[in-house]
Amino acid sequence: MLNKVDINIEKFINDLKDDRVDEFYKHLSSGKKLRAKLILKIADNKADKAVVLASIVEMIHAASLLHDDVIDDANTRRGKKSINALFGDKSAIMFGDILYSKAFFELCNFPLQIAKSISEAVAKLSIGELLDVELSKSFNDNIEKYFDMIYKKTASLIEASAYSAAFLAGVDSDKFALYGKNLGLAFQIIDDILDIVSDDKTLGKPSMNDYKEGKTTLPYIYLYKKLDKDDKDRLLSMFKQELNHDDKEWIRAKMQSSGALKECFELVHKLGSEALNSIEEYKNSDLEKIIKDMIDREY
């Protein structure tokens, strides 16, 4: 079914009848398609429409990543050269705008509730990116601000995807929205954990890059609260700095010994349980598997 999503996106791209757009699309690296998977699993009784909706959401997600990579001056995306690295920032910004507008054009064919839910999520997503930039200016130990940011930046589009797919399927869309929201929050926190516990090879980029870039993710917020005055100062002194091997080992050791990482994992499990509880009555083993695969992985 994910293959059908790729074919459908390609059809949408071809509709635009522009050689450059075709060329850019060929170089777009394809991801795990979490959002598409979610939509296809929730609206499996409306398979054809689900494929189109999944294509739209993946185009929106791709557009947001194109703009992200320009903003971060990123050279690679999912192991391939990024569009901005290959064709320049101008092309990447415009290709993002083209994907967004084609996605909105196709979204018009869906019920108003779905079109509004997805377009509202795109506004939240962009505001979330702004918040991320803002929060990265100084060390942030405010948990509420962190959650507001990751909800908007990551969870809102996953929430809207689940809501919209449930609406298509004719099941309780608010319950599925809650599933999607908690899945999205857990997904982002796991990403934040992986930046700390994984090695460079697994990540495909240098580990502990978040803290260097000014991102005080949840593990750092928890860690900061648990440290004594001297260690707090040491952690703060590393903020936005190039970390050497000893710095990284110190942070990793403190993340373990302080219990900060454990607290993150507990929260991820809690979010996963809440996600599953909200759709318990539907006994959808595929949706349970999405949560379990994400959480019970090797770290």
Next chain:
Amino acid sequence: MLNKVDINIEKFINDLKDDRVDEFYKHLSSGKKLRAKLILKIADNKADKAVVLASIVEMIHAASLLHDDVIDDANTRRGKKSINALFGDKSAIMFGDILYSKAFFELCNFPLQIAKSISEAVAKLSIGELLDVELSKSFNDNIEKYFDMIYKKTASLIEASAYSAAFLAGVDSDKFALYGKNLGLAFQIIDDILDIVSDDKTLGKPSMNDYKEGKTTLPYIYLYKKLDKDDKDRLLSMFKQELNHDDKEWIRAKMQSSGALKECFELVHKLGSEALNSIEEYKNSDLEKIIKDMIDREY
């Protein structure tokens, strides 16, 4: 009525409940609002809805200019500091995405034909920007390519605005679309002429900037066709170069003596007449005035 559009846009911005977005909006320079004026004049029998549609289209136009300014690394916009100059490229790209997505969200409340027409125009507009970048790589004397580019980059959103307003008003939307398309093409060609004939002060930027930036606009395409071999070579040698006073005077003199400018003006008048012919039966003096004010100005 244009004042109501500003108030409505501010309401849409406030809906987003984000302090940074409010701050960016305060620094957004406000333009002539050609597209809003057009919508208000065409759908004057549906004033309330026309104000909302005009707000949506002006937000889309503002979003495209935000991304344009990042792409061109522009420091000013309409005499004020640009958002990218004030707050950085990241903020300008995201603020553009936020305006686009809020505009699409509000567009969902309009009939399908309108939502599709406007979102299709946004895809064209972004493809037009890509074509503009592509054409600027080398001297272009292909008139078809020039018209395809300015249709997409400039005329398509004006065309969609006129179409949508006519649809709202319950008049023949195809006729008004043709009015809008020809108005948009004439508008862009006049802009291209002004770059050549105006002085720096009137333009608010250095004159003859287009050719320096690699843009072979219509006056240059016509001029090239009319020059002899030596003059063709001289014109080509100036492409993408910093032009000195003598170069500029030579181009201006040749534009006059060759009849290239005259040919541009004739085309602008022809497009203006075609625009007016397509909506003749409606005897809308406001729409006639928009065309006449635009064409019969001082150059």
